[in-house]
Amino acid sequence: MSAQPAAPVPVAIEPEQDPHLVAAVADGGGVVVPLDQARVLVWLGSPADFPSLADTVEWVALKTAGIEYFRAAGVIDDRRIWTNASGFYAAGCAEHALALLLAGLRQISTSVLLGWNEEVIPPAVRTLRESTVAIIGAGGIGRELTPRLKACGATVIAVNRSGREVAGADRTAASSDLDRVLADTDHVVLAAPATPETRHLIDDRTLALLKPHSWIVNVARGPLIDQAALGRALRAGTIAGAALDVTDPEPPADDDPLWALPNLIVTPHIANPSPELTREMAPWLAENVRRFAAGGELISVIDPARDY
Template identity: 70%
Template sequence: MSTLRVAVEPVPDEHLVGAVAETGGSVVPLDQARVLVWVGGPDGFPDLPDTVEWVALSTAGIEGFVDAGVLDDTRIWTNASGFYAAGVAEHALAMLLGGTRQIVRSAKTRWAKDLVDPAVRTLRGSTVAIIGAGGIGRELTPLLKACGATVLAVNRSGRPVDGADITMAADRTDEALAASDHIVLAAPDTPETRHMIDDRTLAMLKPHSWIVNVARGPLIDEAALYRALTSGVIGGAALDVTDPEPPAVDHPLFDLDNVVITPHVANPAGRLTAEMAPHLAENLRRFTAGEELLALVRAGQGY
């Protein structure tokens, strides 16, 4: 059996080069490769030689590649969907607890006990909906269950999510919002999900509800979110993503004591390739064995 030839571009990252070596492959220039591991965005994406049969993207979101017309139907494409799920789930839980336990408001005020104390809530006995319950949802579910929450998972198909108390198909999202105390957004950015959280859907939530977004900024209409936050329609918002990124320095959401915004660090860049490496190694093994790859891109669905 010939050695699998893999290009790691635009920079031969040590973790990904190590994954190639671990599976018996060799790192070669792009014009000699059967596989391209692309550690970057759509800008600067190279023209692919006919020898490349599979492109492994290092990002979970592919909307930029779709918009740039990079994807084709002549070769296999994978993204990193699910590869970073454990870290993103941990971040989502931290943000939700920071909101419900009023850590966010406490950090933005000075010993405002009369304001903070009545608003402190527990996840025990609450219902948390995960909208877009794929890899992140599977990792987040046991964390929420350990905190005593009931987990309501929403995914495209309605296929049961391991550990979730209830799973609903995406066409029942309104029902899930109305039944939940808190919401975690983990869905891809597609035409169907853009501004899925707007004035109408925010009105379905509860005055104590926190909404956490660790997915994509365009899922939320931020003007509608601001209205809901300042009028008491919901309790708070924790955002690791915004639209656009970065937000303007004078964005009004920064001024609210029931909002926390982290700078898209649920999956920190410094750990990206280390987190991706074991999944790449498994996919290289599968490719060599002729098995179906993990995280196959479905360009027609936008992810």
């Protein structure tokens, strides 16, 4: 007598049924159902629209890496497992960080603004080769960004809370050593979660540790930077430039003086644009549905004590 096959895991995908994720649920051995029949909710919407959940929902998968807005809205409870998107955001963030850093160093935004200018642009061009880049908050993004930077000839300093080694980095430092790292580095990439400790990590004091040729890239969360302080440093030329995929607030106000700075690049939070994101998320979701069906440990479970 053969064993009864396990019933497929019932998964709701809300508020809209993304085709990549519908396919992933099937791939992982699940079946897409309405929310009131689901043991799993994949939530693609905002914290404000989050539905009230019956206790029959055992696992909620969020599509953001930072979950501070869901936490602030009181959505995250301790009655079920919650997962975030830290795993499948990393590669997109790393590529976007590299693109922003190179766009700054290589004067691409000033070329777009000024056209064929042979006075201002050539002397401002810098190279990643033989430069040092510090990745602040080097978890998954750091693991993806490090080999990209190394391939460009840069030296990488990875900074994280614990100082635990990041594979491939030339040096790893604990965040308590941040000042020394900033004094030693040419450029900075911010990849840390938004927590009370990381708020305004880049401010007047830490900006003063950087150099006139330094670029700062932020692909994490806007509040990591004190934007008024950044504006002062950019206007004074104490750093070379900044390239931000995230801002505070987001978007910046139309009359924010930051918009007028030629050495500031802003992209509209597109490190993982939605159409790409669910394609990236699909293999992760399939794997997690498979693990859930087998009673195994899920990937990217949110630590209830942290905002990431």
